[in-house]
Amino acid sequence: TxxxxxxxxxxxxxxxxxxxxxxxxxxxxxxxxxxxxxxxxxxxxxxxxxxxxxxxTLVEEIVETSKNEQADMVIMGTQGATGAKEILIGTNTVHVIKKACCPVIAIPPNFKYENPKEILFPTDLGINYQEEQLEALVSLAEHHISRIGIMHVSAGYDLSDKQLKNKEKLEKILGKIAHLFHEMPNQEITTAINSFQQKNKVNFMVMIQNRHTFLERLFIDPIIKKLGFHVTIPFMVIPPHKNN
Structure with a gap:
């Protein structure tokens, strides 16, 4: 194009x-x-x-249209135009995720739909969560009566005061939605996600985009063989809030 x-x-x-x-x-x-x-x-x-x-161009049109139409969500496939299986997600998908002002759900190739009963939410607890920011996640979980596995990957240190406050606020926002916290100390984020997916029946993943979190690092080099990051389930990326 x-x-x-x-x-x-x-x-x-x-x-x-x-x-x-x-x-x-x-x-x-x-x-x-x-x-x-x-x-x-x-x-x-x-x-x-x-x-x-x-x-x-595809990316610019998606971003512009989603703004003009005040879209609540963008849903697209993850496979690149080349169809290369070793690519984590297509370049267009990465750029849309980075530029979109609304949540983006990326669907991997050949995925057969199943209700998102078990949702994985990896976080470093470094974000001051806002209710409107997590509205899509809360709505999804309430509609499907899902359980959210909140995975915190750390270097083995105790949570800081800021992280503890963010964790408390996250729990308040989730309210009565079933959720569990999982501590994954001394692991790389990609290793932790892969390990969690293998041990648990996860069929949906949610991440929040933030310059200072691990999500940016995941998109630096999208080669599965190098990162070892295999996503076989749909994942939603929520844009950063203006207060973060």
């Missing part, structure tokens, strides 16, 4: 004028066909499908 984008709107090559319109018309036609298929397969009057086609 970027190459065509430049040819149409930057280089203004006579041979390329109108090419974007052709691509957009074809895209819109296919989207309408997909809409018909979804309506036929999932006949639910509570669902409304709208199609949107634009001549733009």
């Amino acid at each position: 970027p190459a065509i984008y430049q040819a149409e709107y930057v280089l203004h090559s006579p041979g390329q004028i109108g090419l974007g319109d052709i691509y957009q018309e074809n895209s819109l036609s296919q989207l309408k066909d997909l809409k018909k298929q979804l309506i036929a397969e999932f006949n639910n009057k509570k669902h409304t499908f709208m199609v949107h086609s634009a001549f733009n």
Whole structure:
């Protein structure tokens, strides 16, 4: 898309004028066909499908549209355009997660839907949690009667006063939702997550994006073989709150 984008709107090559319109018309036609298929397969009057086609880079269009439409959530696949199995998540997904102003749910390839009964929530307890920030997590857990496993990975030290306050506030926000705290001392975050997934029936994961937390480190080099970070379940990334 970027190459065509430049040819149409930057280089203004006579041979390329109108090419974007052709691509957009074809895209819109296919989207309408997909809409018909979804309506036929999932006949639910509570669902409304709208199609949107634009001549733009994927990431920028997703971010802009989610802002303009005041979207509550973005849902997308994790596999990159190359389809390479060794890639953790596609580049587009990473950029959307970093730029989106609403929660993003990333779905791994070949995942078969199951109710998120067991939710993993890794955290370093370094965030002053806000109710509106965790609204998507709370709503999801309440709807599915889920249990949240709050995993804290540490270097073996006791929690600081700040972390204890954040933990107390987190418990208050979760309220009556079933949740357990799991201390994972002296482990790398990727090792701890992999180990927890293997030992427990986790089918959904939630993380909060914050410059100062482990999530940023997970996206520095998305090669599974190097990081050893295998995500086989959907995961939701919540954007940072303005107060954090």
